[in-house]
Amino acid sequence: MKQLVFVAAAAALALSACETPTPYQPAMAQNPSAGGYSDQQIEGDRWRVTFSGNDLTSRETVERYLLFRAAQLTLAQGYDWFQADQRHTDKQTTLEEFGGPGWGGYWGPTWGYYRRGYGWAYGAYPYGCGRRFGPCFPAEIDEVSKFQASAEIVLGHGPKPPTSYAFDARAVVAHLQPTIKYPTAKT
Numbered sequence: 373m374k375q376l377v378f379v380a381a382a383a384a385l386a387l388s389a390c391e392t393p394t395p396y397q398p399a400m401a402q403n404p405s406a407g408g409y410s411d412q413q414i415e416g417d418r419w420r421v422t423f424s425g426n427d428l429t430s431r432e433t434v435e436r437y438l439l440f441r442a443a444q445l446t447l448a449q450g451y452d453w454f455q456a457d458q459r460h461t462d463k464q465t466t467l468e469e470f471g472g473p474g475w476g477g478y479w480g481p482t483w484g485y486y487r488r489g490y491g492w493a494y495g496a497y498p499y500g501c502g503r504r505f506g507p508c509f510p511a512e513i514d515e516v517s518k519f520q521a522s523a524e525i526v527l528g529h530g531p532k533p534p535t536s537y538a539f540d541a542r543a544v545v546a547h548l549q550p551t552i553k554y555p556t557a558k559t
Contacts, residue, residue, distance in 0.1 A: 393429040395555040396437050407518075409441040414524065418457075419445060422522040431519045435461060438521040440552055443544035446527050453532035453540050459523040466516050 394407035399422075407424040414420055423438040446454040532538040 391426075391428060393433060393553070394425040396440065396552045397555050399424060409437065411441065411445055417451070417527045418524060419527070420522060420524050421445060422520065424520040425518060427516045427518050429519065431461060431463070431521075434519040434521045436548060436551065438523060439539070439544060440548045442523060442525050443539065443541040443548070446525070446541035447545065449527055451527035451529055451541065453528050453530075453538055454525040455528065455533065455535065455538040457524045457526055457537075459521070461519060461521045464518045464520070467513055 397406075397408040399408035399410045400406055405426065407426050407429065409421065409423045411419050411421045419442075421438060421442045423434050423441060425434040425437075442454050442456070446452070528538075532540050
């Protein structure tokens with residue numbers, strides 16, 4: 373039994389190592405849960421910029437990537453500075469259950485069938501997991517939080533205005549570039 377627990381723990385560790393915080397990347401319509409940045413032009417010099425992270429991406433990282441994207445966008449549009457008119461960071465928290473009925477002891481498929489007089493029975497490959505079959509890992513409930521930051525920015529030419537909401541785009545890119553993590557190339 374100890375070997376099974378060790379194997380299960382090793383597999384869980386291997387699976388968790390595959391998931392990483394959201395890198396600095398464009399958001400993909402086909403996989404919105406992967407996160408990333410998006411932007412939309414509202415007027416000639418006004419844009420809405422958003423960065424969404426997964427459950428491993430900290431609030432600080434999401435906000436830093438938003439600021440970096442705003443600076444990159446400003447330079448790409450031929451401007452020198454940007455000012456944040458409106459800025460929000462939202463936190464979405466959900467509860468997720470790991471283990472327990474409906475979750476295979478070996479992360480296998482779960483199945484069920486109905487028996488007259490007994491009701492529904494659930495199981496999983498190979499030993500089963502549920503009301504009528506073998507042992508399961510105990511259910512664990514985790515609180516999972518994801519952050520999304522958005523801002524409406526106004527772009528400008530020349531020296532930045534002397535307000536605390538205006539940023540020199542070149543300076544922002546230069547200072548934040550070393551902290552930005554890009555997606556790893558798939559081999």
